[in-house]
Amino acid sequence: MGSLARYLVIRALAIIPTILILYTLVFIILRILPGDPILAVLGTKNIPPDQLENLRRMAGLDKPLYIQYFSYLFNFLRGDFGVTITFPSGVPISTYIAQRFPATLELAICGFIVSIVIGLGTGALAAVKKGTKIDGALKLYSILAYVTFIPLLGMVLQYIFGVYLKWLPIAQRIDPGLAPSSVTGLYVLDSLLTANWAALRSSVLHLILPSITLGIVLSGAYTRLLRNNMVEVLSSDFIRSYYSRGIRERKINWYALKNAFLPVVTYMGLQFAILLGGMVLTESTFSWPGMGTFIVERLDYRDYTSIQAAIIFFAFIVGLISLIVDAVYALLDPRIRY
Amino acid sequence: MELSSSLFGKLLKRTRTAIPTGAMFNVGITIILAVLLMAVFAPLISPYDPTRATPDILKPPSSSHLMGTNQIGQDILSRVIYGSRIILMVVLSATIISMAVGIPLGIYSGFIGGRADRTLSMVMDSIYAFPSLILAIAIASVLGPSPLNTAISLAVVYIPTYYRMTRGQTLSLREQLFVEAARSMGAGKLYIMRKHILPNLLPTVLVVFTLSAADAIITEAGLSYLGLSVTPPTPDWGYDLRAGQGYFTTGYWWISFFPGLMITLLALGFALVGEAMGEKISIASK
Amino acid sequence: MPLMSVENLEITYMALGGRIKAVDGISFSLEQGEWMTVVGESGSGKSTLAYAIMRLVPPPGKITGGKIVFDGMNLLELDKEKLRKIRGKEIAMVFQDPMTSLDPLRRVGDQAAELFVEHEGLDMEEAKKRAEEAMRSVRLPQHVLNSYPHQLSGGQRQRVMIAMAMSLRPKLLIADEPTTALDVLVQEGIMELLNSMKEEGTSILLITHDLSLAANWSDRIMVMYAGRLAELGNTEDLVERPLHPYTKGLLDSVPDLWSDKEVKPIEGNPPDMRYPPPGCRFHPRCPMAMEICSKKEPPILSIDKRIVSCWLMAKEGGKA
Numbered sequence: 050m051g052s053l054a055r056y057l058v059i060r061a062l063a064i065i066p067t068i069l070i071l072y073t074l075v076f077i078i079l080r081i082l083p084g085d086p087i088l089a090v091l092g093t094k095n096i097p098p099d100q101l102e103n104l105r106r107m108a109g110l111d112k113p114l115y116i117q118y119f120s121y122l123f124n125f126l127r128g129d130f131g132v133t134i135t136f137p138s139g140v141p142i143s144t145y146i147a148q149r150f151p152a153t154l155e156l157a158i159c160g161f162i163v164s165i166v167i168g169l170g171t172g173a174l175a176a177v178k179k180g181t182k183i184d185g186a187l188k189l190y191s192i193l194a195y196v197t198f199i200p201l202l203g204m205v206l207q208y209i210f211g212v213y214l215k216w217l218p219i220a221q222r223i224d225p226g227l228a229p230s231s232v233t234g235l236y237v238l239d240s241l242l243t244a245n246w247a248a249l250r251s252s253v254l255h256l257i258l259p260s261i262t263l264g265i266v267l268s269g270a271y272t273r274l275l276r277n278n279m280v281e282v283l284s285s286d287f288i289r290s291y292y293s294r295g296i297r298e299r300k301i302n303w304y305a306l307k308n309a310f311l312p313v314v315t316y317m318g319l320q321f322a323i324l325l326g327g328m329v330l331t332e333s334t335f336s337w338p339g340m341g342t343f344i345v346e347r348l349d350y351r352d353y354t355s356i357q358a359a360i361i362f363f364a365f366i367v368g369l370i371s372l373i374v375d376a377v378y379a380l381l382d383p384r385i386r387y
Numbered sequence: 388m389e390l391s392s393s394l395f396g397k398l399l400k401r402t403r404t405a406i407p408t409g410a411m412f413n414v415g416i417t418i419i420l421a422v423l424l425m426a427v428f429a430p431l432i433s434p435y436d437p438t439r440a441t442p443d444i445l446k447p448p449s450s451s452h453l454m455g456t457n458q459i460g461q462d463i464l465s466r467v468i469y470g471s472r473i474i475l476m477v478v479l480s481a482t483i484i485s486m487a488v489g490i491p492l493g494i495y496s497g498f499i500g501g502r503a504d505r506t507l508s509m510v511m512d513s514i515y516a517f518p519s520l521i522l523a524i525a526i527a528s529v530l531g532p533s534p535l536n537t538a539i540s541l542a543v544v545y546i547p548t549y550y551r552m553t554r555g556q557t558l559s560l561r562e563q564l565f566v567e568a569a570r571s572m573g574a575g576k577l578y579i580m581r582k583h584i585l586p587n588l589l590p591t592v593l594v595v596f597t598l599s600a601a602d603a604i605i606t607e608a609g610l611s612y613l614g615l616s617v618t619p620p621t622p623d624w625g626y627d628l629r630a631g632q633g634y635f636t637t638g639y640w641w642i643s644f645f646p647g648l649m650i651t652l653l654a655l656g657f658a659l660v661g662e663a664m665g666e667k668i669s670i671a672s673k
Numbered sequence: 674m675p676l677m678s679v680e681n682l683e684i685t686y687m688a689l690g691g692r693i694k695a696v697d698g699i700s701f702s703l704e705q706g707e708w709m710t711v712v713g714e715s716g717s718g719k720s721t722l723a724y725a726i727m728r729l730v731p732p733p734g735k736i737t738g739g740k741i742v743f744d745g746m747n748l749l750e751l752d753k754e755k756l757r758k759i760r761g762k763e764i765a766m767v768f769q770d771p772m773t774s775l776d777p778l779r780r781v782g783d784q785a786a787e788l789f790v791e792h793e794g795l796d797m798e799e800a801k802k803r804a805e806e807a808m809r810s811v812r813l814p815q816h817v818l819n820s821y822p823h824q825l826s827g828g829q830r831q832r833v834m835i836a837m838a839m840s841l842r843p844k845l846l847i848a849d850e851p852t853t854a855l856d857v858l859v860q861e862g863i864m865e866l867l868n869s870m871k872e873e874g875t876s877i878l879l880i881t882h883d884l885s886l887a888a889n890w891s892d893r894i895m896v897m898y899a900g901r902l903a904e905l906g907n908t909e910d911l912v913e914r915p916l917h918p919y920t921k922g923l924l925d926s927v928p929d930l931w932s933d934k935e936v937k938p939i940e941g942n943p944p945d946m947r948y949p950p951p952g953c954r955f956h957p958r959c960p961m962a963m964e965i966c967s968k969k970e971p972p973i974l975s976i977d978k979r980i981v982s983c984w985l986m987a988k989e990g991g992k993a
Contacts, residue, residue, distance in 0.1 A: 066509060066513075067509075067512075067513045067516065070509060070510055070513040070514075071513050071514075071516075071517055074510075074513070074514060074517075075525060078525055078526055078529060079525065079529055192655065192658050192659065192662060193655065195601075195658065196601055196604075196605065196651055196654035196655045196658050197651050198605060198608055198609075198628075198647050198650045198651050198654075199609075200612055200628055200629070200632070200643075200647065201628065201643070201644070201647030201648065201650065201651060204632060204635045204636070204640075204643060204644075204647070205644075207635070207636055208635060208636055208640060211636065212636045212637075212638075219636065284731070285773065286768060286770060286773035286774050287773060287774055287775055287776045287777070289729055289731070289768070290766075290768055290774040290775070290834070291776070292727075292729055292760065293727055293729060293760055293761065293765070293766040293768075294760060294761035294765070294787075294788055294791075294837060295757045295758060295759070295760035295761035295762060295788075295791060295792060296757075296761070296787060296788075296791055297757065297791065298753070298757075300787075300791075304776055304778075304779070307778055308776070308777070308778055311778070318516065319515075319516060322516055322517060322518045323518065323519075324518075325518040325521060326518035326519055326520035326521055326606075326609075327520070329520055329521060329524070329609070329613070330520070330609050330612065330613075333612070333613065334632070344521075344524060345613055345614075348524075348528055348613070348614070348615070349614075356524075356525070356528050360521060360524070360525045363517070363518065363521050364517065367516055367517055367518070371516065381778075382778070383777070383778060383780075383821040383823070384777065384821070384823050
């Protein structure tokens, strides 16, 4: 396992430039491009100069650019994301992120699981039924899923399952007053840890519709990718060799799925980034109190520092995810492990 | 993660399917053309003034209002027709900017190689790995809400798509015989890039254009859904969908449904054309 | 009764440019404990024939006629489950490329042990023991079982494949060019393994393009050309007294087989199977072609213990 550890360290080091580039990019976009960001976000010029100066100081904009660049990065790495500048002003952004990120993470994980389950199921089915009507229908599904506008799908599901059938809640993470005491911030996990069954039930029910919305839209790419990989694997030598040894077909299909899944893993990092983008829309549609709605709310308040912190936070998350994906890949593929 | 090879290309190459390519292309191009005509002839075909509020509020679809009316009595059909203008304009102009930047950079990077190529690739791959909607939000939030700014943020977001595709293609074209031949005959680098590489990129550019346009439509709609593009009373699909969302769950589904449907339909049109052309190319190259 | 008899087997590929009869009316039988080798150039249909016995002809290929009777059953009429029980246990196969014949994601031991779980209903522990035995029988070290395929050499992997093929003592082993991807030194060892199986009563059907390999190891040789049988006979007879001009051509093109004779390759190329020549498919390349050869398909003749399909022999009084 020594070489696995070494591999991961190397990959971790390779992630650093990606994070730095993203940080720099966001920094450039937010600080350098349009002149004065405070004025840009306030969108009005009728502010008393002393107040403007105060805001600039709070946002750290009064120092030279290169100092801003490094001090922001340094503070960020220490978990100090700055303070809000408007409504309310002076609140550490880290307290918001500590509240909001677990909500996003919980929904992202569930949506991701749904997309993988649907994607692998449909992809494997399409591969086994290659060239049939089922294969064609699933191809159409994958295209449709990919182009579906999240809010539209979300609203239709809300109407059917929430309003018409009254089976599921359509907004928020949990019923009011039921929130479990916070351990991880992930409600499902927290309610399990504290054996709070009412909270568990409520949080799971609240997760269903947004996860399915997110999951369906993201599953299309997996359907396609897995189908094509699996078609290729099913015609490979070792599958034929399994057949020649009289191994049961169900087992063979399972082994083929494992092999076809491997290249999908490398794609998951990118897919997770797409998922985070889709999160913003999903959270917005389902009033989910996560990072996405946080950004949207702060946009309304024109709270420039919060938006900046949230977006740089996303940059770090993207880097972290690609590291996790590398680790998972290394664990799954013995050719890398040894 | 290795991001430099175009995933997209891989997806296209391996796809052989049960759906006839021709049918996909025809359906897709019909949708695109229909929306395009709708945008061009909006004043002629829309039954009402899309911005005029009337007392006829929240009317369900009927013969006088085919898609119903919204909470301030505007005719949804007219707003849907006019709404096609903004989304098409934003997406097409954004795409043109992305191409104008991404393609030359990609050719340069792939053809010249070296340190510039490595740096550029790393930057582009990083942007590519970042959630496009969030990046667009970042840019749009600084620039302020307007269709032009939306187009600029979309343009930035899709530059890496064109860059990566062009670079990959250029790398393989560079090794091909006719380029070798031109080089041995003493042709200059710029000449080769312009005369030999660029024309050979065109089919792939077309495919990438249609597929990324499908993506850009969704992103544009997302931005305007979040309130980062137009301001009322301009008709816009994403914005209108948002405006009607509160009414949707109380039964006034038509306010949001039709704009939402149009977003998905238009994206589907581009995606189908892209798929069909991609299959044609991959078959031809076999 | 022979262990297996193939009667009038016909395999067709439905390709874009039309139908290709990859195997066209092949008949032969194989005795218990006999080693028969099928020799032919690439495209002769010899590998397709091997896959057909396994019922593993890859699409768009299809068995379109004939019978394969193995141990009293027509293999072409068996359902999936019966077929599965025969594969690996009664008939085993070793493939051309050992590099790609093992699942890259699973340990060799798991893949080998699976065989005993599937066919003998053993639990994993017992099965592992049997897998160890199997590896010992092909003189592979035990650590191979804990290895992943990519950690083994090509020769080792082929030994693993053979160990798996041998382990259930099948009645028939089909080996499709088992040494083509390996170097010559490894080749000898693999052939000896096959021979030891034969000595324990397993029939061997070896598929190869290498006539000298066939001559060194097999009891009988069948020569195929363009999907048809050219000649079939005991190794010694066939090598010393070839009846078919194609067999003779093959022998002449092998360097240094039994004597110092001159090496001459057969002129021309195998036919494009989409447009096979009329009559005898070998006639365009045959130095002894006669008028009839391009007009009528030659009859299949039995001469002593030989089978040959050539107009020359028909003229010399063979019986159809």
